[in-house]
Amino acid sequence: MFTTASSWFLILLAAVPFVAWYVLRKRKTTSVAFSDTSGLQNLPKTWKQRLAWVPPALRIAAVVLLIVALARPQEGRKQTVSESEGIAIEMVVDRSGSMQAMDFEVEGQPVDRLTAVKDVAGKFITGGEALEGRFSDLIGLVTFARHADGISPPTLDHPFLVAQLNQSEIVDDRNEDGTAIGDAMGLAVEKLTALDNDRDDKVKSKVMILLTDGENNAGDVNPIQAAELAATLGVKIYTIGVGTQGQAPVPVVDPFTGRKEYRMMEVNIDEETLTKVAELTGGNYFRATDTASLAAIYEKIDELEKSRVEEKQYVDYREWAIEPVQVAGMKMPPLVLLALFALVAQVVLSHTMFRRLV
Structure with a gap:
């Protein structure tokens, strides 16, 4: 400039x-009179x-x-200096066996629930379609089935986080299957509150987005107790119950033929508990019955939890x-x-x- x-x-x-x-301009100079100067004109300069x-x-x-x-x-x-007052978000995703239900679609193709969650949650993190992305927010990931696993602490390295999310798989071992919602919530609360000890500047707000298609049937922590702890520590929880109403097609392998076939199974989501968990912490409960409604839920959460970003030039x-x-x-x-x-x-x-x- x-x-x-x-x-x-x-x-x-x-x-x-x-x-x-x-x-x-030519000035008058001192001169000497000569009778004839024609011979001087041919002299080299x-x-x-x-x-x-x-x-x-x-x-x-x-x-x-x-x-x-x-x-x-x-x-x-x-020079542009960006000052942001971001939000710490812990995404808690169910990967139990029931997430195999094929009642969602991505780009017109039927997919299981976890695949749909990966697609929409990835756009929520990095941006896409109607979602702007959470570029200034610390985002972590916890997945759970019978046990809760801390996949990534809250981080600004969102490409790494999305890669970890995409690598998450539905459990295929009966000994690992289950839905430990309370344990996963407790682990997420622990990771969010630990941020205040690891950072000089405190995070503006701490949010948990819990997504499940079942009811708590494993682990040691009750979801209501985990919600009360979260509320005490200032963690807001948004809960999402994912799955169609009534029954959903689930792939199973016929033991005699070895072929994969789909059977209709009951969908049991503990909406009462998920609603209470959200209310206790000042959040909201949502129900996603297809990919479009799941995307709309993440859009709603995106609007409710805005980061403040200021640029000074x-x-x-x-x-x-x-x-x-x-x-x-x-x-x-x-x-x-x-x-x-x-x-x-x-x-x-x-x-x-x-x-x-x-």
């Missing part, structure tokens, strides 16, 4: 042609004669440089008149110094090799 602080001084450049005319224009040109250049320096040309470098100006100038990758002296060099060179040359007899 280039500007001048006192542009009106540039008006003086209009007087430069008159200065040039005054400096370069010396290098001094050929370069006689240099001293006056230096004087004109000095005047131009001084006028430009008076206009105070400035090169500005803009600073401009660092370099004064060309008194600071070195960068031209075509070369560092040049300040304009005032260049004008001084030109003026000194003109005086020296005019009184030495280009000295003229008056």
Whole structure:
């Protein structure tokens, strides 16, 4: 960015042609009378004669440089400093066996519930479609089935977080299957409250987004107790019950043929508990019965939990008149110094090799 602080001084450049005319005009010089000078006209010019224009040109250049320096040309470098007051979000995702139910669609293709969650939650984190992304927020991930697993602590490395989410798989071992909602909530609360010990600046607000398609049937912590703890520690919980009403098609393998087939199974979501958990912490309960409604829920949460981001712009100006100038990758002296060099060179040359007899 280039500007001048006192542009009106540039008006003086209009007087430069008159200065040039005054400096370069022919002056009367001392002469010696000769009877005939025609023979002198064919003599070759010396290098001094050929370069006689240099001293006056230096004087004109000095005047131009001084006028430009008076206009105070400035090169500005803009710097933007972002200040954000972000939100810490812990995403708690169910990966129990019931998440295999094929009652969701992504791009027109039937998918299981976890795949739909990965698609929508990924857009919630990094942005996509109607979701802007949570670029200034710390986001962590906890997944659970019979046990709760802390996959990622709250982080600003969202590509890594989304990669970890996409690598999460539905459990296929009966010994690992179950729905430990309370344990997962307790782990998420622990990770969110630990942020105040790890950071000098406290997080504006702490939010948990709990997504499940079942009811608490494993683990040691009761979801209501975990919600009361969350409320005491200032963690707001949004709960999402995911799955169609009534029955949903679940893939099973026929033990005799080995073929995968779909059977309709009952959907049992403990909506009463999920609603109470949300109410205790000042959050909301949502029900997602398809991909569109799931996306709408994340859009709603995105609107409810906004981060404050402020940008301050600073401009660092370099004064060309008194600071070195960068031209075509070369560092040049300040304009005032260049004008001084030109003026000194003109005086020296005019009184030495280009000295003229008056």
